[in-house]
Amino acid sequence: MSEKVLMCGNEAVAEAAIQAGLDAFFGYPITPQNEIPEYMSRRMPEEGRVFVQSESEIAAINMVYGAAATGARAMTSSSSPGISLKQEGISYLAGSQLPAVIVNMMRGGPGLGNIEPSQSDYFQATRGGGHGDYYHIALAGNSVQEMADLMYDAFDLADKYRGPVMVIGDGILAQMIEPVDVFAKKRPPIQTDKSWALGNLKDRSPNIVNSLFLGDNVLENHNLRLQAKYQIIRDTEVRFEATDTEDADLIVVAYGIASRIASSAIRKARKKGLKVGLFRPITLWPFPAKPIAALAGQGRKFLAVELSYGQMVEDVRLAVNGASPVDFYGRAGGSVPTVEAVLEKIEENLK
Amino acid sequence: MTNSFQEKITIAGFGGQGIMLLGKLLAQTAMKNNLNVTYMPAYGAEVRGGTANCMVCLGTDPIANPMVINPDTLIVLNKASFSKFLPKLKSGGKIIVNTSKIDNAIDRDDIEVIAAPIDDIAIALDSPKSANMVALGIFLQSHSFLSPQMACDCLCDVLAKRYHSMLQVNADAILKGAQSIQ
Amino acid sequence: MSTLVYEKPESLYDRKTHYCPGCGHGVAHRLIAETIDELDIRHKTIGIAPVGCSVLAYNYLNIDMVEVAHGRAPAVATGMKRVKPDHIIFAYQGDGDLASIGCAEIMHAAHRGEDITVIFVNNAIYGMTGGQMAPTTMVGQIASTCPNGRDPLKEGYPMQMAEILSIMPGATYIERCAITDPANIRKTKKAIKHAFQRQLDGENGFNMVEILSPCPTYWRMSPVDAKKHITEQMTKTFPLGKLKG
Ligand SMILES: Cc1ncc(C[n+]2csc(CCOP(=O)(O)OP(=O)(O)O)c2C)c(N)n1
Numbered sequence: 001m002s003e004k005v006l007m008c009g010n011e012a013v014a015e016a017a018i019q020a021g022l023d024a025f026f027g028y029p030i031t032p033q034n035e036i037p038e039y040m041s042r043r044m045p046e047e048g049r050v051f052v053q054s055e056s057e058i059a060a061i062n063m064v065y066g067a068a069a070t071g072a073r074a075m076t077s078s079s080s081p082g083i084s085l086k087q088e089g090i091s092y093l094a095g096s097q098l099p100a101v102i103v104n105m106m107r108g109g110p111g112l113g114n115i116e117p118s119q120s121d122y123f124q125a126t127r128g129g130g131h132g133d134y135y136h137i138a139l140a141g142n143s144v145q146e147m148a149d150l151m152y153d154a155f156d157l158a159d160k161y162r163g164p165v166m167v168i169g170d171g172i173l174a175q176m177i178e179p180v181d182v183f184a185k186k187r188p189p190i191q192t193d194k195s196w197a198l199g200n201l202k203d204r205s206p207n208i209v210n211s212l213f214l215g216d217n218v219l220e221n222h223n224l225r226l227q228a229k230y231q232i233i234r235d236t237e238v239r240f241e242a243t244d245t246e247d248a249d250l251i252v253v254a255y256g257i258a259s260r261i262a263s264s265a266i267r268k269a270r271k272k273g274l275k276v277g278l279f280r281p282i283t284l285w286p287f288p289a290k291p292i293a294a295l296a297g298q299g300r301k302f303l304a305v306e307l308s309y310g311q312m313v314e315d316v317r318l319a320v321n322g323a324s325p326v327d328f329y330g331r332a333g334g335s336v337p338t339v340e341a342v343l344e345k346i347e348e349n350l351k
Numbered sequence: 352m353t354n355s356f357q358e359k360i361t362i363a364g365f366g367g368q369g370i371m372l373l374g375k376l377l378a379q380t381a382m383k384n385n386l387n388v389t390y391m392p393a394y395g396a397e398v399r400g401g402t403a404n405c406m407v408c409l410g411t412d413p414i415a416n417p418m419v420i421n422p423d424t425l426i427v428l429n430k431a432s433f434s435k436f437l438p439k440l441k442s443g444g445k446i447i448v449n450t451s452k453i454d455n456a457i458d459r460d461d462i463e464v465i466a467a468p469i470d471d472i473a474i475a476l477d478s479p480k481s482a483n484m485v486a487l488g489i490f491l492q493s494h495s496f497l498s499p500q501m502a503c504d505c506l507c508d509v510l511a512k513r514y515h516s517m518l519q520v521n522a523d524a525i526l527k528g529a530q531s532i533q
Numbered sequence: 534m535s536t537l538v539y540e541k542p543e544s545l546y547d548r549k550t551h552y553c554p555g556c557g558h559g560v561a562h563r564l565i566a567e568t569i570d571e572l573d574i575r576h577k578t579i580g581i582a583p584v585g586c587s588v589l590a591y592n593y594l595n596i597d598m599v600e601v602a603h604g605r606a607p608a609v610a611t612g613m614k615r616v617k618p619d620h621i622i623f624a625y626q627g628d629g630d631l632a633s634i635g636c637a638e639i640m641h642a643a644h645r646g647e648d649i650t651v652i653f654v655n656n657a658i659y660g661m662t663g664g665q666m667a668p669t670t671m672v673g674q675i676a677s678t679c680p681n682g683r684d685p686l687k688e689g690y691p692m693q694m695a696e697i698l699s700i701m702p703g704a705t706y707i708e709r710c711a712i713t714d715p716a717n718i719r720k721t722k723k724a725i726k727h728a729f730q731r732q733l734d735g736e737n738g739f740n741m742v743e744i745l746s747p748c749p750t751y752w753r754m755s756p757v758d759a760k761k762h763i764t765e766q767m768t769k770t771f772p773l774g775k776l777k778g
Contacts, residue, residue, distance in 0.1 A: 006378055006390070024616050032394055050615040054608065055641035062605035062638070066612025069599045070579070070620075074612065092602050115394070176417050177375070177390040179382045198597040199617050201576045208591045209599040257417075264416040339416055 004179035009144045009169055010035035013077070013103055015182045016151035018043055021189040022101075023072035024050035026063035028082060031115040032171040033105040036077040057082040061089030061102070068098040069209045071197030073155055073189070077103035079171075080121050081112060083129075090164050091130030094226070095211025097196075099158035101151070103167045105174035106307075108334035116334025117171030119256060122311035125166055126285040133223055135230050137161070137237060138284040140168040140255045144178040149185040150282075156190045161233060168284065170307065172257045172336070238291070239282035244270070245295055248277030250349050253292070253316050254305040255281045258330075258337065262305045265342035274350050284312070289319035296323035301349050305342055306330040356496065357410030359419045362486075363436055364428030364449075365401045369483030373426070374405035376509045377487060380502045381409040389417035402431060409496070424494070426486050428452065428469065447489050449482070465493050467531050473524055481524035488528025499529040542566040544575050546595050555756025557712045557746025558587045561654055564722045565623070566594060568729055578621040578729075579613055581606045585627035586660040604635020607642035610649040621732045623650040629659045632668040632692045639698070643739040646703030650728040651741040653694065656748035657767065664751030668692040671770060676751070691770050695743045699776040705738025706731055706778030709771060711745040713760045717773075731778075740778065745771055 007015070014036045017025070025044055027037040037053060044051035050067070054060035060076045067074035078086060083104045093100050106121045108114040125138045137157050141147040150167050158165040198207050213219035243263070245251050254262040259280040269276045279295065281288050296302070302324050304313035313328040320326055329345040331337045360377070364370045371392050378390035388409040406419035425440045426447045427433045433453045440446055442461040451470030467489055473482040491499045503522040510518060541547050545566035552559045569575050575596055582590040584603035591598035601609045606624035614622045631639050631653050642649065658676055659665040666676040666683060669691050673682040683691075699707045706728060710721035721744055728740040745767050747759035754762060 004382065006375065006382060024612065026612065052611060052615060052645075054611075055637050055644075058605065059608040059611075059638050059641065062602065062608035063612035063615075065601065065605075066581075066599070066609035066614075067616045068612075069609070070613055070617050072616040074616075088602055089605070096600075171394070172391065172417065175392060175394045177378060177392070178417075179388065198579045198599060198613070199577065199620050201578075201597050206591075206595055206597050208597075210591065212588060212600050261416045261418065267415065336418055338418075338420055 004181045006177050007144060007180050007182070008035055008175055008177045009147050009173040010105065010175070011039050012144045012148040012180045012182050013151055013167065013169070014039040014043065016148035017075055017101065017155070018047060018049075019182060019186050020152045020155045021073050022049065022075055022155070024063075024067040024074045026052050026054050026060040026067075026074070026076050028054050028057050028060050028078065030079045030082045032107060032117075032174045033077050033079045033103065035174070036103065057085035058088065061086040064100045065089055065093060065096075065098060068093065068100045069096070069197065070199045071194040073099075075101040075103070077105070079105045079107045080109050080118070083121060083124065087124070087130035090136065091128070091132050091134065092211050093164040094128070094134035094136060095132060096209050097162040098164070098209065099162055100164045101154045101158055101167060102164055103169070106168065106170045108332065114334045115171065117257060117307060117336060118332055118334060119170055119258060119307035120311070120332050121168075122284065122306070122308060125168055126287065126315070134226060135285050136163055137165045137233060137286070138168055139165065140282060140284050141173065142256050142259045142280065144173065144176060144180045145184065147173055148180055148182045152185045152187060157237065159190055159192045161229060168256065170257050234286040237283060238286050238288045240288040240291055241280040241282060242291065243278045243280070245277035245279055247275050248300065249275045250301045250303060250346060251277045251279050251295055252303045252305055252342070252346065253279045253281070253312070255284060255312065258305050258307055261337055261339055262342055264339040265346060268339070268343050269346045274346065276346055276350075281312070287315045287319065289315065292316060292319035293321065293323070296320040300324050302326040303345060303349055304328045305337060307336060308332045355411040357408065357412065357414070358424065358494065358496070359422045360407045360424045360426065360490070361404060361419050361422040361436055361439070362407065362426045363402070363404035363432030365431070366403045368403065368428050369480065370403040370428070371405055372509065373483040373487050374407050376502055376505060377407050377490070378409070379505045379509050380497050383505050383508070384497055384501055386410060386496070387413050389414045391417050391419070404432060424490065426490055428482065428486060430455065445493060447486060447493070449486065465489060465532060467528070469528070472527055472531055476520065476524055476527055478520045478524060481521055484521045484524035485528035485531070488525040489532055491525075492529035492532055499525050542570040544569040544595050546593055548593060550593055551589060552586065553750045555747055555749040555759055556586070557656065557744065557748070558654060560712045560718065561652060561744055561746065562590060562593050564718070564725055565625075565652065568722065568726045569596060572726065572729055572733060574621050574729065574733060577619060578623070579617070581609055581622070581624040583624070583626045583630040584661070585630050587625055587627065587654065588661065590625055604630050604633070605638055606630065607635065607638040607647070607649070607651065611642055611645070611647050614647060614649050618648070621650070621729055623652055623729070625652045626654070627660070628653070628655045628657060628667045628669040632694050639694070643698045643701045643704045643741070646705070646738045648732055648737060649739060650732060651739070652725065653741055653743040654746045655743055655771065656746045657691070658748050658751045660748050660751060669694070671766065675753075693771065695741065695771070695776050698741060703739050704741065704777055705736065706740035707743070708775045708778075709743040709745070709773050711763050711768065711773055712747070713745075713763050743771070745773075
């Protein structure tokens with residue numbers, strides 16, 4: 001393990017992607033993720049790899065599509081409005097089963113919104129986002145270190161399951177500077193069969209990368225194969241962190257930056273003798289529904305805390321399935337919940 | 352450091368006063384000396400219109416929440432940020448005021464005021480741009496967790512190479528700031 | 534003595550296409566396949582099929598191919614060429630695909646001077662969706678969304694993409710051809726070959742061959758009349774010849 005250095009989330013994510021074997025980066029400027037393309041424009045040529053500033057987010061995701069179709073490790077990054085534009089391409093990546101990594105440093109919405117931190121793209125990130133029946137893995141870190149670490153996982157998971165993987169942060173995680181060792185999780189890329197990739201056509205019939213399926217049941221069968229893949233992902237790739245949940249009367253569920261605010265509030269609550277725990281989803285999709293269900297009941301309560309007006313809370317309610325009451329606290333539009341407000345909500349629930 | 356502690360700091364001034372460098376050097380010094388630290392620069396719209404501010408959290412335990420809403424210490428280098436952030440300073444907190452630019456009366460008696468003519472100290476050093484470093488020296492001198500010399504030792508990590516001829520001036524400014532409140 | 538009249542190129546499957554009688558797409562496919570064989574580049578060519586009537590081009594061209602979103606082929610080609618600079622990358626696009634929904638992508642691929650080839654099949658209509666107006670639809674031409682004929686005051690004039698693109702420094706070779714008669718078909722093939730050869734030789738820059746191509750179905754003409762229409766009418770708005778390079 002090498003020494004830690006100070007880096008902002010954007011730069012750490014970018015360098016980790018390079019260390020993870022990124023071949024090509026395509027992006028378009030948008031705050032608060034600009035340090036990613038800026039960093040890439042400097043570092044990728046140094047490594048003899050590809051950087052293109054595209055004319056739009058639509059073009060960027062399609063450049064990713066082209067590079068990925070040849071078997072390259074390709075990535076793009078953006079923030080909320082730009083991620084909306086990328087949805088067309090993400091749907092195509094899912095349909096054509098192409099591995100790719102997309103980073104979303106979420107900002108306030110809807111519309112142009114603002115450039116402040118937000119978690120209001122949760123629905124979009126966990127429900128497929130674009131058209132068609134698909135999901136993609138969505139990974140959410142809560143520190144600069146974890147954001148960097150997740151990049152290695154993102155590329156491996158994209159290759160393993162042949163599909164887009166989204167890494168999700170927000171304006172704070174993007175801009176915040178923390179000590180980080182971007183090499184901490186460095187490892188050789190997983191080796192997967194890429195015989196589907198385009199190019200070097202020799203001693204085989206042509207490869208077609210495609211999301212168009214005509215004819216009776218052909219598309220349905222393709223969809224069923226995708227669904228089977230998604231089920232494997234649900235069964236094997238769920239990740240979360242549970243802290244002090246075993247004896248808890250109240251479990252706060254929060255991801256990303258909200259989990260750090262929540263954990264400050266929980267520490268204060270514990271000092272007051274309140275039994276509160278933190279459940280932090282790391283995979284937003286697949287959502288850790290089973291582990292949450294296992295904690296539900298037994299007189300326990302849940303409180304979801306988000307930088308949104310209640311998106312992840314729906315997944316918590318589905319997981320709990322009536323076995324426990326589920327409360328919600330959130331602020332959005334660029335505003336961030338305070339520790340005090342979360343603490344107040346915790347106390348209110350345990351009165 | 353045996354006692355566990357956490358300190359939340361807001362640093363504010365106008366663009367060009369080196370607020371971000373101040374924050375970054377403080378963060379680097381904390382990291383190099385085995386403290387946990389987060390540093391959050393204000394970005395985008397907030398940095399336009401001439402104001403600049405950042406939040407630094409440091410302490411013995413991992414920093415859960417990097418956001419600073421009610422700081423333990425407030426460093427303000429210009430009037431606008433004085434007025435904006437003073438009401439947010441925690442009761443019992445410290446404010447470091449640049450009296451070269453701020454002559455406002457302080458209407459709170461639940462806080463510790465550390466007043467120093469920060470710009471004038473820098474000008475006396477023939478380096479008016481080092482006011483940020485003077486402020487850092489004052490901050491470190493008024494707290495016991497990191498020494499001003501530790502910050503001097505980290506300067507070369509945060510100053511871009513092309514400014515390395517300025518290392519000494521900046522170190523002098525840090526130490527002068529510290530002495531000014533001894 | 535036997536004379537070989539017709540040989541199927543290796544890069545073309547021996548299949549009946551889904552194109553209407555008199556459609557130009559099939560001819561364009563054949564010219565591309567012949568070129569790939571003649572230049573012996575099948576092992577290092579990747580084609581991009583658009584959204585449009587030629588969406589199934591990968592069923593006919595016996596090479597590695599990718600099917601992409603409507604209008605995005607030049608962006609996809611960019612991604613490919615950048616990671617596979619030794620490959621010949623071509624985007625096959627219709628006029629709705631290239632000049633309407635994909636206008637940003639084509640402009641910027643040319644603007645960056647991407648070392649790719651675009652085969653632009655201009656039939657002045659949206660074929661696949663049933664004959665709606667395209668940016669290239671001729672003044673007065675009837676389409677299902679301009680039932681009284683294209684009115685330039687309301688719908689604008691036909692967009693001359695080859696001319697527009699040719700003023701960009703990044704575009705180094707642009708030629709407009711037509712699939713009407715054997716002589717023009719030979720010229721079209723020569724243009725495609727020249728474009729691919731440039732990529733092969735590592736010549737920098739974006740290149741495009743625009744092909745005026747008949748759509749008898751939505752022009753409501755016989756195949757013969759459709760060809761005549763290109764020669765007599767379309768070439769007035771879209772003059773043939775080399776615009777650049
Ligand atoms: C985003 C999107 N919008 C619209 C369509 C529907 N669509 C399919 S083909 C087409 C027009 C294609 O016309 P052109 O590019 O001229 O090709 P042609 O069919 O004439 O060969 C349209 C609008 C689509 N597939 N995707």
